[in-house]
Amino acid sequence: MLKTDILIIGSGISGLFFAMKTAKKRPDLSIVIMTKETAKNTNTQLAQGGIAVVTDLIKDSFNKHIHDTLRSGGGLCDREVVNMVIKQAPERLRELIEIGASFDKNEKGQWDLGLEGGHSQHRILHHKDSSGQEIEQKLLKMIKKMPNIELLENHMVIDLNTETKKAKTTCTG
Ligand SMILES: Cc1cc2nc3c(=O)[nH]c(=O)nc-3n(C[C@H](O)[C@H](O)[C@H](O)COP(=O)(O)OP(=O)(O)OC[C@H]3O[C@@H](n4cnc5c(N)ncnc54)[C@H](O)[C@@H]3O)c2cc1C
Numbered sequence: 673m674l675k676t677d678i679l680i681i682g683s684g685i686s687g688l689f690f691a692m693k694t695a696k697k698r699p700d701l702s703i704v705i706m707t708k709e710t711a712k713n714t715n716t717q718l719a720q721g722g723i724a725v726v727t728d729l730i731k732d733s734f735n736k737h738i739h740d741t742l743r744s745g746g747g748l749c750d751r752e753v754v755n756m757v758i759k760q761a762p763e764r765l766r767e768l769i770e771i772g773a774s775f776d777k778n779e780k781g782q783w784d785l786g787l788e789g790g791h792s793q794h795r796i797l798h799h800k801d802s803s804g805q806e807i808e809q810k811l812l813k814m815i816k817k818m819p820n821i822e823l824l825e826n827h828m829v830i831d832l833n834t835e836t837k838k839a840k841t842t843c844t845g
Contacts, residue, residue: 676704676822681829683707684714685804688811689764692771695818703821708828712808719804722775722796725761727783732793734758744790765797773810775799 678694680687683705691703707713726732737758742749769775775797776784786796799806815821 674704675702677701678703680705681707681832682714683711683812683823683825684716685807685811688808688815689767691821692811692814692818693767695820699820701820705815705821705823706827706829707823707825710825711812711823712805714808716804717808719807720798720801721788722786722798722803723761723765724788724791724795725765725797726758726795727762727765727797728785728793728795732795736793737791737795740790740792768807768810771810771814773799773807775803 678701680691680703687705687707691705694701695703724737726734726737738754741754741758742751745754776799778784783797785794786798787794788796797803812823815823
């Protein structure tokens with residue numbers, strides 16, 4: 673039977689980022705990432721356009737990004753979550769760059785910011801048209817170097833119970 677301190681399901685940006693940050697903070701804990709197919713078979717890998725982050729505080733602002741997001745969300749967004757995500761985005765971007773993810777710059781050496789639907793400002797950082805692939809690859813590379821993380825591919829979590837029962841998994845590989 674497999675035992676671990678922390679079980680993470682999924683090897684997209686959220687699972688890998690959480691695993692990487694937790695492993696750094698708590699090297700005493702064991703972490704297992706289970707993912708139902710190959711590690712890179714995720715929506716993250718498919719993302720093309722890029723990441724919306726306020727990087728130009730002269731033309732853009734957190735308030736503009738928040739306003740655009742709430743308007744595009746048509747009343748369905750949780751304002752507090754929108755605030756948190758947008759204000760923390762520059763810091764998350766810095767962490768991605770630290771692990772080697774690269775984003776395109778223009779001839780002046782500034783971020784080559786794209787404009788996408790719903791955004792009133794150019795604020796999309798991208799890596800060519802394969803931003804997700806760039807992020808997924810760099811995160812996987814980092815995860816594989818961390819001794820307290822085990823990545824199990826072709827493991828589908830099919831019945832997750834807490835407290836009374838244990839998670840069942842099936843190996844699809
Ligand atoms: C074609 C496309 C283009 C996109 N373009 C952009 C873009 O330009 N900008 C942007 O911000 N967002 C974009 N997105 C959205 C973005 O990709 C997702 O919001 C983001 O990648 C979600 O990351 P995640 O880690 O939460 O999930 P995912 O990357 O989807 O990862 C989920 C993981 O969970 C695993 N999993 C699921 N169920 C189980 C199970 N039962 N057992 C084991 N493993 C399981 C999957 O195999 C996978 O590894 C795009 C999405 C698509 C599909």
